[in-house]
Amino acid sequence: MNNRRAFIKQSALAFTALSASRVFGANNTIRVACIGLGGQGSGNAKRMASVPGVEIAYLCDPDTVALDRAKQAYPNAKTTQDLRKVMEDKDIDVVVVSTGNHWHVLASIWAMQAGKDVYVEKPVSHNIWEGRKLVEAARKYNRIVQGGTQQRSDPLQDEIKAFFDAGSLGKMKYVRCNHYSMRATIGKRTEPLTPPTTVDYDLWLGPAKDEPILRNKFHYDWHWNWNTGNGEMGNWGPHILDDLRNVVFRDKIPPPKRIIAGGGRFGWDDAGETPNTHFAYMDTGDIPVIVDFHNLPRQKGMKAPDVYMRRRTGSFLIVECEGGYYTGNRGGGSVFDPSGKKIQTFKGDGGKTHAANFIAAVRSRKASELKAEVEAIHYSSAWCHLGNISYRLGQKYSRDQAEAAVKDFQPWNDVIADFHEHLKKNELDDSKLDIRMGPMLEIDAQKETFIGETATPEALALLTREFRKGYEVPMNV
Ligand SMILES: NC(=O)c1ccc[n+]([C@@H]2O[C@H](COP(=O)([O-])OP(=O)(O)OC[C@H]3O[C@@H](n4cnc5c(N)ncnc54)[C@H](O)[C@@H]3O)[C@@H](O)[C@H]2O)c1
Incomplete structure (x- = not known):
């Protein structure tokens, strides 16, 4: 031993x-x-x-x-x-x-x-x-x-739930989870980066593969390499999709039934591997979900992130209902009527009592008192990983095939149209880009694995990783 x-x-x-x-x-x-x-x-x-x-x-x-x-x-x-x-x-x-x-x-x-x-x-x-x-x-x-x-831990989330339960917006039609923010290239070195001398690199690396680092910055930008990070889908996704799972689905849907994702890393010739433009459809068996992440600006040279339908920017959960829509993020939420007129505002506190909620449960020994008990957040994280897996299995994109993958659901056509428009505004020629479109993965929620034709060895391999020797997550915990 x-x-x-x-x-x-x-x-x-x-x-x-x-x-x-x-x-x-x-x-x-x-x-x-x-x-x-x-x-x-x-x-x-x-x-x-x-x-x-x-x-x-x-x-x-x-x-x-x-x-x-x-x-x-x-x-x-x-x-x-x-x-x-x-x-x-x-x-x-x-x-x-x-x-x-x-x-x-x-x-x-x-x-x-x-x-x-x-x-x-x-x-x-x-x-x-x-x-x-x-x-x-x-x-x-x-x-x-x-x-x-x-x-x-933000009281906002319970207020929103009560608002939806009251039913004044009618039935929910679909949810769009957007994160539009600007990021920059992380560089591409010809000679691998030497970790700072102040870092014990073996300990920093832990379970990850020891592979050359070709980005410029050692800290933080690990997010954009699969070996250590999970891209924007695994960075902002866990917040937005966790809001979705809590506020809309009330933690009743572990992973979705099916998921498909596409996108790419465009405009930057760098060492990053994760997409900077990433869209996905999630079939929950209930209200359908569209996820959309953009890291390029609204248009080339502009110092502002993209906007959605000219009115919503940043990071948002957008719940489209029969009688209007709700948009919310970590700062608060607003309700709009179908014409786009704001009819109600909710103010959030950003979750400032989260640490106190945890410490209170440590004292009481009641995990049920936790606002973000680990299993719920495992599921929210899993939604993000699934969005990444479909993308990573992606093949060369064709717009027709992408549109045909989800039938009779206009918001899917809309997100694809937005994608092309976004590339055009950044003066990127979509016919020359390496755009990827993944398979529609079918998921066995109980077993947390893929089923059907898409349960290929490549897909199954991405459910886990090869752990570096000495830093293995044990099979039997
Ligand atoms: N909840 C939120 O709002 C929120 C916001 C930002 C980041 N995060 C999460 O926090 C985490 C850290 O993000 P960050 O922006 O601080 O990244 P970072 O790169 O700035 O910091 C990570 C730190 O962890 C250290 N580290 C690496 N291996 C370690 C080990 N074996 N033992 C102890 N320390 C080790 C690194 O040296 C570094 O100082 C990420 O998982 C990120 O997703 C959450």
Whole structure:
């Protein structure tokens, strides 16, 4: 047995007993370890620290620059580059995972095996298979596990649900989930990037493949390589699709029944692999869903993101109903009549009580009190992964074939028309681009796998990944 396995096995046993005996009173301090201290990790530390009775006790990041920065804010906290040290520390009650996506599940499972509760950033997984393992571990070790889709704690979401239940907009017809924002090329190096000398690269890489980094920036831009990230679909998607699953579907639809996606990475000759223009149709067996992401500007040279139907920009859930429509994002929501006149506004708080909701559940030991319990967020993350899988299996695009893939549903033709218009406005010739269109994947929601003709070895392989030696997500958690 290698050292790591021995450690996990031993700590799983030792800490199960510990966690069973750990009972928090309202006045006990909860000692939090923050794993990953980049942009979001620093914010998460601050948000956790602002909850009464919480102490930031351990800081962990393989980059000493991030560690030193965080240490200034929490001078009494211990520091380490190696998350396994955190797991070994029996004084730590809670682990906050804000690393790159490729680490989310393994870090969370190690923490649970060591008897700790977990707050894990979105997407809670890097692929669907490991996402299920995360849920299995939460159940097996009876842990409190919250996903980082903070808008679930916004009272806005319950207000919107009540509004829809009152039925004044009539039946829902379909939902469009848009994220239109501007991003830039990440560069393309001829010589691979050497990770900063302040980074323990083996620890940073964890479960991911050791492959040359050809982008210019080491941190953050890992989002745009499949090895570590999940593209915009797995970045903004987990927020928007989680709103959708909560507000519209009330968590009743795990993965959709069928999904098809297309798009590409256009206008930038760079080392990024994920699409910057990505559209998908999701057949939920209930209200149909269109997803659309644009990272190019509204038109070439313009410093503004794209707009939808000339009136809605940014990141939005748009629920089209018989008697009008609702648009909402993390800042709030509005209701419009069919002519586009705003008739009601809801104000959101951006989910600022999410950390407090988590800590309250850590004290009460009631996972049912969590606003973003890990299984719900596993499903929301899975919707995004499915959107990526169809795209990644894509073949050369033909507009006719794409339109024919979803019959008698005008919003699908609309999203395709928008796609071509968007390319044209960016002065990109669609006949010369590498546009991809994926298959209509059929999904067995129970088994979280593909069925039918599209259950090919290539499709099934994308439900999981090859884990780097020593950093495998275990089959049996
Ligand atoms: N909920 C939200 O609104 C929200 C917002 C932004 C980002 N996020 C999520 O937060 C995560 C982090 O995003 P970011 O923008 O901070 O990225 P980032 O690249 O700025 O930071 C990630 C940090 O994790 C560290 N890290 C990598 N491997 C580690 C390991 N083994 N142990 C400890 N630390 C490790 C990196 O060194 C880096 O400092 C992502 O999964 C992202 O999707 C969520």
